[in-house]
Amino acid sequence: MSPTTRKEPRRIKDMSLPSEQVAHVEPQDLVPLPPPYDKLEEQPRFKPLSDDSRAKLEASLDDTLCIGCPKPASKEEEERLIQAFISGLHKLFTKENNWTFLQPLTLSMEHCARCQTCVDDCPVYEESGKNEVYRPTYRSEILRRLYFKYVKPGLPGFQTFQNGGIELNWTLISRLLELSYRCTLCRRCAQSCPIGVDNGLITHEIRKLFSSEMGLTAKDLHEKGTVQQLAVGSSTGMIPVVVKDNIEFIDEDMTDRTGIKVETKWDVEGAEVLLLHNAGEILAWPDNPGCFALLLDAAGISWTMSSDLVGYDGVNYGLFYDDVQLARIAYRHFEIAKKLKVKKIVMGECGHESKALGVIADRVFQGIPRETAMTLMADIVFSGRIKFDPSRNDFPVTLHDPCNLARAMGVIEPQRKVLRYLAPRFREMHPHGVRNYCCGGGSGFAIMSQFNFQDWRLQINGRRKFRQILEAFQDTDLTSNDPKYVCAPCSNCKGQIRDLFDYYGAKEKSGLHYGGLVELVVNAMVDLKEPFINWEIM
Amino acid sequence: MATFERGNVKIEVDEDGFMAEPEKWNEEVALALASTENVMDMTEAHWKVANYLRNYYQQFGIAPMIRKLCKETGFSLKEIYDLYPSGPAKGACKVAGLPKPTGCV
Numbered sequence: 001m002s003p004t005t006r007k008e009p010r011r012i013k014d015m016s017l018p019s020e021q022v023a024h025v026e027p028q029d030l031v032p033l034p035p036p037y038d039k040l041e042e043q044p045r046f047k048p049l050s051d052d053s054r055a056k057l058e059a060s061l062d063d064t065l066c067i068g069c070p071k072p073a074s075k076e077e078e079e080r081l082i083q084a085f086i087s088g089l090h091k092l093f094t095k096e097n098n099w100t101f102l103q104p105l106t107l108s109m110e111h112c113a114r115c116q117t118c119v120d121d122c123p124v125y126e127e128s129g130k131n132e133v134y135r136p137t138y139r140s141e142i143l144r145r146l147y148f149k150y151v152k153p154g155l156p157g158f159q160t161f162q163n164g165g166i167e168l169n170w171t172l173i174s175r176l177l178e179l180s181y182r183c184t185l186c187r188r189c190a191q192s193c194p195i196g197v198d199n200g201l202i203t204h205e206i207r208k209l210f211s212s213e214m215g216l217t218a219k220d221l222h223e224k225g226t227v228q229q230l231a232v233g234s235s236t237g238m239i240p241v242v243v244k245d246n247i248e249f250i251d252e253d254m255t256d257r258t259g260i261k262v263e264t265k266w267d268v269e270g271a272e273v274l275l276l277h278n279a280g281e282i283l284a285w286p287d288n289p290g291c292f293a294l295l296l297d298a299a300g301i302s303w304t305m306s307s308d309l310v311g312y313d314g315v316n317y318g319l320f321y322d323d324v325q326l327a328r329i330a331y332r333h334f335e336i337a338k339k340l341k342v343k344k345i346v347m348g349e350c351g352h353e354s355k356a357l358g359v360i361a362d363r364v365f366q367g368i369p370r371e372t373a374m375t376l377m378a379d380i381v382f383s384g385r386i387k388f389d390p391s392r393n394d395f396p397v398t399l400h401d402p403c404n405l406a407r408a409m410g411v412i413e414p415q416r417k418v419l420r421y422l423a424p425r426f427r428e429m430h431p432h433g434v435r436n437y438c439c440g441g442g443s444g445f446a447i448m449s450q451f452n453f454q455d456w457r458l459q460i461n462g463r464r465k466f467r468q469i470l471e472a473f474q475d476t477d478l479t480s481n482d483p484k485y486v487c488a489p490c491s492n493c494k495g496q497i498r499d500l501f502d503y504y505g506a507k508e509k510s511g512l513h514y515g516g517l518v519e520l521v522v523n524a525m526v527d528l529k530e531p532f533i534n535w536e537i538m
Numbered sequence: 539m540a541t542f543e544r545g546n547v548k549i550e551v552d553e554d555g556f557m558a559e560p561e562k563w564n565e566e567v568a569l570a571l572a573s574t575e576n577v578m579d580m581t582e583a584h585w586k587v588a589n590y591l592r593n594y595y596q597q598f599g600i601a602p603m604i605r606k607l608c609k610e611t612g613f614s615l616k617e618i619y620d621l622y623p624s625g626p627a628k629g630a631c632k633v634a635g636l637p638k639p640t641g642c643v
Contacts, residue, residue, distance in 0.1 A: 236641030280642030450553035
């Protein structure tokens with residue numbers, strides 16, 4: 001593709017026209033990173049898709065693949081897929097089939113004034129060098145034109161004039177499938193819309209159509225995600241005996257390192273708190289569940305974990321692509337809490353878990369309150385029950401706001417209150433709170449690296465966050481590896497931030513480390529013989 | 539799913555390059571997969587990590603906690619990265635013939 005054409009406005013109708021590739025981004029299109037990451041030649045190379053992938057899979061959208069839908073084997077199969085798409089499109093707009101989001105979806109379809117205010121708020125669009133196809137309204141406009149053509153056609157003859165025409169064919173559908181996995185569902189665009197049109201929701205609904213009606217979705221979210229979670233108990237594949245063994249290891253490790261006896265409680269009936277972690281924490285960031293166990297005991301709270309299938313994994317990837325899977329998992333969480341007769345569920349440091357249990361599946365959890373770990377921690381820290389020495393956190397700390405906690409739920413202040421007290425060198429990123437930027441791993445991207453998707457999510461999706469982190473530490477020496485801490489109270493965000501730091505060598509180059517909030521709280525506890533954070537093992 | 543061929547080795551791999559049929563793993567396969575992970579020479583230290591992962595996987599059906607891997611092999615996380623530049627999950631597990639770790643890890 002010639003470099004002069006790559007940023008030309010892409011008309012919607014181009015999406016239906018067969019071509020090798022609609023969008024292309026060159027390294028020099030990307031927003032430059034600040035020093036010491038500013039030399040293009042030192043940056044990782046974007047691996048091209050293999051010829052084999054291009055030959056077998058639908059890869060005509062851009063430089064990468066997330067879903068990698070196989071090309072239809074015959075004209076008949078292609079026709080069947082098109083019909084399934086049209087059927088799913090109709091279902092999206094009926095109450096019986098879309099009991100969750102019909103109203104905001106319809107409002108977003110009918111009321112967008114095309115003012116494009118949201119466009120400059122999208123980090124993917126901005127960081128890609130403003131590539132047209134990543135514009136949040138571009139994707140929505142495709143669905144909107146299909147809506148006005150198939151679901152709510154106007155007067156014959158006026159249709160194209162009123163709402164813009166569109167040709168529905170397999171080329172368009174296969175590109176729309178991939179395009180629905182280029183947005184992280186961060187909903188910054190929805191935040192900035194003057195009338196509340198939700199382009200993030202539209203992306204979500206497109207994914208839902210593909211998943212429910214055509215079985216097309218990301219393997220990591222569905223087959224290895226929700227399906228595995230419902231079958232064996234966790235998206236990580238941990239069965240109860242493994243999770244208990246791992247937690248025992250964490251308890252012993254914490255006890256050794258802190259000198260305080262740590263013992264996780266299992267299946268305690270009538271406990272005040274059912275603690276529900278993202279199970280990924282146990283495998284990848286064990287200090288996090290270990291610190292929760294220590295802190296809750298120190299605060300005198302009666303708590304328990306559940307060893308029932310699904311009861312030890314708070315993730316609910318259904319949130320990202322399929323309401324039915326979402327409801328199945330949420331209902332399991334509800335049943336377990338009810339069986340244990342706990343007073344409330346506390347969601348560990350996981351953004352999407354908090355949103356799924358706290359907001360989206362609200363009606364499932366009749367009579368069982370849910371609380372995020374942020375408010376619980378703020379209550380504990382300021383309860384006076386535990387003595388702290390903030391000088392133990394004497395290193396630069398910044399805070400990443402997980403989109404699902406901050407923008408979707410409005411949980412902004414508790415984590416800051418804690419950091420302002422316990423991290424003397426805390427500094428904000430800008431912007432933050434409800435105006436934060438996504439880590440770039442949102443909507444499950446952080447766990448995806450198939451084909452060359454990792455290059456895409458780290459070079460384009462996560463670029464804004466990486467720049468923001470570097471900017472937050474501008475007053476420090478970014479060429480020295482003196483430790484700096486990015487507090488990211490969300491498993492998915494931590495995975496993405498870890499990958500960003502690995503990718504750009506930021507730990508070695510700039511001393512950038514990351515972790516959760518509870519680790520900083522425990523690190524400042526006077527009862528610990530010495531600070532607990534160990535930069536070597538992070 | 540794709541076929542990965544190197545020398546005498548011919549195996550099925552997923553979109554991330556992890557083995558689709560982990561039971562077909564052997565040392566020759568490990569050497570072939572190592573070459574895709576910028577591991578040019580499988581030293582004794584590399585094998586120690588790979589064999590631990592392999593044994594744990596055969597026992598429990600998933601990859602171990604990273605912290606356990608470090609403790610049991612005696613290597614720090616940094617040393618694991620020095621051995622396997624893509625890290626314990628994406629690099630070492632792949633060479634040890636485990637399927638790609640799943641969930642938010």
